[in-house]
Amino acid sequence: MGDHDIPGLTAIEAEAPEPPSDSTAPRPRRMLLNMGPQHPSTHGVLRLQLELDGENIVSAQPDIGYLHTGIEKEFEVKNYQQDVTLTDRIDYLAPLSNNLCYCLAVEKLLGLEIPPMAQWQRVLLTELTRLNSHLVWLGTHAIDIGAMSVFLYCFREREDILRIFEMYSSQRMMTSYFRIGGLALEPPRGWQKRIKDFIDVFPSRVDEYEELLTNNRIWINRTRGVGILPLEDMLDLGVTGPMLRAAGLSWDTRKTEPYSSYEKFDFEIPTRSETDVYARYLVRIEEMRQSTRIITQALEGMPSGRWTADAPHVVLPDREKMKTQMEALIYHFKIVTEGFNVPAGEVYQVIESPRGEVGYYVVSDGTAKPYRVHVRGPSFGNLQAVPEMVQGTLIADVIAGIGSMDFVLGDADR
Amino acid sequence: MNFFLLSVIKAAVVAFVLLTTLAYLQWVERKVIAHIQVRLGPSRVGPHGLLQPLADVIKLITKEDLIPPYANKFVYLLAPFLAVTMSLISISVIPFGAEIQVFGQPTWMQLTDLNVGLLLILAVSSMGVYGVALAGWASNNKYSLLGGLRSSAQMISYELPLSLAVASPLLLSNTLSLRQLVQTQAGSILHWNILRLPAPQIVSFIVFMIAGFAETNRVPFDLPEAENELVAGFHTEYSSMKFAAFFMAEYSNMVTVACVTVILFLGGWYPLFAVAWGSNYVPALLFGLAGAVCLFFGLNPVRKRDRITMPVFGVIFLGIAAAFLLAPVQAIFIPLFWFLAKVGLILFTFIWVRGTLPRFRYDQLMHFAWKVLFPVALVNLLVTGLLVAWFS
Numbered sequence: 001m002g003d004h005d006i007p008g009l010t011a012i013e014a015e016a017p018e019p020p021s022d023s024t025a026p027r028p029r030r031m032l033l034n035m036g037p038q039h040p041s042t043h044g045v046l047r048l049q050l051e052l053d054g055e056n057i058v059s060a061q062p063d064i065g066y067l068h069t070g071i072e073k074e075f076e077v078k079n080y081q082q083d084v085t086l087t088d089r090i091d092y093l094a095p096l097s098n099n100l101c102y103c104l105a106v107e108k109l110l111g112l113e114i115p116p117m118a119q120w121q122r123v124l125l126t127e128l129t130r131l132n133s134h135l136v137w138l139g140t141h142a143i144d145i146g147a148m149s150v151f152l153y154c155f156r157e158r159e160d161i162l163r164i165f166e167m168y169s170s171q172r173m174m175t176s177y178f179r180i181g182g183l184a185l186e187p188p189r190g191w192q193k194r195i196k197d198f199i200d201v202f203p204s205r206v207d208e209y210e211e212l213l214t215n216n217r218i219w220i221n222r223t224r225g226v227g228i229l230p231l232e233d234m235l236d237l238g239v240t241g242p243m244l245r246a247a248g249l250s251w252d253t254r255k256t257e258p259y260s261s262y263e264k265f266d267f268e269i270p271t272r273s274e275t276d277v278y279a280r281y282l283v284r285i286e287e288m289r290q291s292t293r294i295i296t297q298a299l300e301g302m303p304s305g306r307w308t309a310d311a312p313h314v315v316l317p318d319r320e321k322m323k324t325q326m327e328a329l330i331y332h333f334k335i336v337t338e339g340f341n342v343p344a345g346e347v348y349q350v351i352e353s354p355r356g357e358v359g360y361y362v363v364s365d366g367t368a369k370p371y372r373v374h375v376r377g378p379s380f381g382n383l384q385a386v387p388e389m390v391q392g393t394l395i396a397d398v399i400a401g402i403g404s405m406d407f408v409l410g411d412a413d414r
Numbered sequence: 415m416n417f418f419l420l421s422v423i424k425a426a427v428v429a430f431v432l433l434t435t436l437a438y439l440q441w442v443e444r445k446v447i448a449h450i451q452v453r454l455g456p457s458r459v460g461p462h463g464l465l466q467p468l469a470d471v472i473k474l475i476t477k478e479d480l481i482p483p484y485a486n487k488f489v490y491l492l493a494p495f496l497a498v499t500m501s502l503i504s505i506s507v508i509p510f511g512a513e514i515q516v517f518g519q520p521t522w523m524q525l526t527d528l529n530v531g532l533l534l535i536l537a538v539s540s541m542g543v544y545g546v547a548l549a550g551w552a553s554n555n556k557y558s559l560l561g562g563l564r565s566s567a568q569m570i571s572y573e574l575p576l577s578l579a580v581a582s583p584l585l586l587s588n589t590l591s592l593r594q595l596v597q598t599q600a601g602s603i604l605h606w607n608i609l610r611l612p613a614p615q616i617v618s619f620i621v622f623m624i625a626g627f628a629e630t631n632r633v634p635f636d637l638p639e640a641e642n643e644l645v646a647g648f649h650t651e652y653s654s655m656k657f658a659a660f661f662m663a664e665y666s667n668m669v670t671v672a673c674v675t676v677i678l679f680l681g682g683w684y685p686l687f688a689v690a691w692g693s694n695y696v697p698a699l700l701f702g703l704a705g706a707v708c709l710f711f712g713l714n715p716v717r718k719r720d721r722i723t724m725p726v727f728g729v730i731f732l733g734i735a736a737a738f739l740l741a742p743v744q745a746i747f748i749p750l751f752w753f754l755a756k757v758g759l760i761l762f763t764f765i766w767v768r769g770t771l772p773r774f775r776y777d778q779l780m781h782f783a784w785k786v787l788f789p790v791a792l793v794n795l796l797v798t799g800l801l802v803a804w805f806s
Contacts (some may be wrong), residue, residue, distance in 0.1 A: 033556050040645060055560065055776055146633060146773025152451035218634055218772045395560070395644075396637075396775040 030058060037066045041144045041399050044409035055394050062386045067413040075373035079339030080106055081180055088174040090375060091411040093136050096129040097353035099178040104259055105349035105360040106180045109342050112311055116303040118182040119261045124298035127291040132161045133354035134284050141403040145222050150212055157205050160198050181315040182308035199295055206288055223278040227401035229389045238381035241356025245271045246279035253352040265294050277404040314340050339368035355379055355406055375414055379407035416519055424525055432505055436665045437467035443765045450769035461723040477654040489552035494659035497545025501666040503538045507531035508673045509593045511683045511749035531592040543569045546648050553651035561647025564637045564776060568628055571783040576625035578791035582618040582798040583607040583678045596682030606681035612805040613798040619679045621791045626671040633768040637776055672760040680756045683749035697751045698738040705731030
């Protein structure tokens with residue numbers, strides 16, 4: 001194609017990975033395929049440079065950054081409470097997990113005690129988020145492999161979850177429902193019934209997906225033995241989450257470093273040892289069932305009490321108090337106009353998001369705005385495994401492999 | 415002169431009906447898939463989206479006609495028309511029904527009866543591969559190229575089990591003319607090739623169906639256009655009516671495969687059970703039932719517009735049911751009804767499978783064709799041959 005002068009092509013060619021030059025024999029002719037950033041199944045704007053020999057993959061280079069929005073810098077110009085809304089946009093399929101991690105980090109700096117009711121609500125809603133994210137993963141993964149109906153079945157259940165979020169926070173996706181010091185609003189009237197209705201049908205819906213996929217010959221052929229990566233390599237590359245658990249390591253920060261009273265819940269960490277795409281599928285399906293268990297427990301044992309911490313300099317006062325008490329009005333004015341100062345120091349908080357370990361590193365210089373916030377996105381770590389995982393496989397395996405990683409490009413690029 | 419006039423009329427009717435069917439098959443597919451997937455499907459253009467095919471055609475015609483700058487223009491333009499022509503030719507040898515009288519002239523519900531009709535269909539459908547392969551090559555797009563290569567490899571591989579599966583019922587019927595093929599299966603389901611003694615062709619029916627899915631590039635064998643891997647495969651660079659041509663070719667191939675299946679295995683236009691047991695009343699009964707259901711939902715409307723549309727459909731269905739009771743109508747339309755009902759059932763299976771199964775991987779597909787389907791078809795052919803030789 002060198003004789004045609006297409007603008008931009010030379011730049012792309014220059015960027016292309018150089019084939020190994022150690023061999024003196026004539027190289028077989030290979031094709032360079034740019035998969036993405038506009039491609040139906042790279043889950044957003046991932047670009048993969050594939051070097052192909054027929055349909056076999058000689059090498060693969062993931063290229064990220066197409067969704068870079070400068071969120072980490074933006075953290076530094078807003079005050080602490082406003083920054084919560086940014087965390088939603090990082091991993092837009094699991095916004096509440098990010099909310100929770102950031103809030104926990106800042107609360108640790110402030111030394112706030114969160115009332116049990118808020119903690120349990122946080123557990124309940126982050127587990128719903130996990131279901132939400134896993135449903136999107138299962139649907140898109142299935143449609144990548146050609147099972148079209150599963151996608152729409154998953155989105156039916158996701159719609160129920162989004163309606164619950166809407167009921168809580170009047171937002172479907174970017175809820176920002178967790179705030180520093182507790183929850184944004186009191187849980188809405190009748191939330192128990194809505195969640196109970198959902199939890200009652202959901203296990204049978206998971207059975208439905210399993211019926212279509214788990215024992216399906218074609219599904220098993222497409223996923224078993226595909227996308228294998230040894231556990232040691234995963235640990236070296238910083239892979240976390242269900243991928244790690246599908247490789248046999250029972251690592252889940254909900255158990256190993258419990259936060260937000262996860263230690264009070266009874267659930268199991270599903271693990272498999274096959275390390276392939278099928279094992280990741282089974283692990284995530286089982287995680288959905290375990291999340292349902294956690295939600296049921298949270299629903300049954302929900303403690304009563306306030307939904308915000310007893311910290312008037314951080315939490316906005318009630319509207320009623322604000323209108324009747326001078327002190328509350330002063331706090332309201334101060335929090336709204338200049339925020340609250342956070343003691344100088346630094347903190348790193350890790351939680352288990354649906355995709356793996358999400359970590360927030362917050363540095364405070366004692367003012368109302370963070371000095372630096374760094375996010376450890378699980379998608380970034382997981383994506384590093386792409387070249388190792390797909391080398392020597394077929395194009396169809398790349399699709400199955402990157403589908404099984406369940407990344408969100410917003411989380412990787414930030 | 416009468417013969418020519420009649421042929422022209424028949425050709426016009428078949429072409430019109432076929433093209434309308436292709437357009438509406440796509441509507442049916444969208445509706446069925448939608449209901450499998452708890453959606454509504456097309457519902458905006460006309461009642462129940464019935465005018466959607468028309469809207470689609472208008473959209474496709476008025477779309478900008480793009481030719482990529484580095485495509486091989488001649489081959490690029492040739493490919494879609496090769497694909498669609500080859501897929502439409504096959505219909506000319508398909509017999510839809512028994513002999514009828516038109517203006518006192520006896521004629522068959524078939525355009526032409528070649529004595530090698532089946533071979534013609536096999537040959538023409540093999541030519542159809544060129545359309546796809548050339549489209550993939552001429553577009554000068556890497557995804558298209560991969561799609562084109564996949565599809566040629568796949569269609570050539572599946573041609574073998576397909577031909578072997580076709581050979582077994584031929585041993586039973588002992589003819590290549592499609593009309594005679596049907597005539598040898600005259601009678602109830604027990605006389606159809608699928609269950610006919612001495613060698614029931616159930617295995618070969620299954621092999622033929624699977625190979626047929628692969629020949630028409632349908633799920634689970636839709637690798638050439640696997641949108642999640644190859645964007646749109648061989649027709650990535652095609653727009654407007656050229657895209658529509660590929661689309662039409664795919665649906666036309668589906669119809670052809672369904673028709674051939676019915677002719678080879680399911681007794682063509684012959685009814686499920688004997689006329690003596692009242693098989694002539696089945697269409698009237700079915701349409702009557704459909705009409706009653708429509709009227710019921712017209713009286714108990716689920717949606718507002720059902721109050722108008724459902725009774726209209728109900729009356730139409732009842733009218734058809736009444737027409738099926740008239741003797742002159744029966745003679746022409748009952749064979750046609752049975753033929754179309756069987757074809758419809760098979761087309762429904764095509765759509766149903768698409769809503770259920772994931773997609774094969776390229777190497778697994780080849781593995782399946784050469785290591786599973788091919789030996790099975792071969793053994794079946796041998797067994798059929800032995801049984802036919804033994805009992806005749």
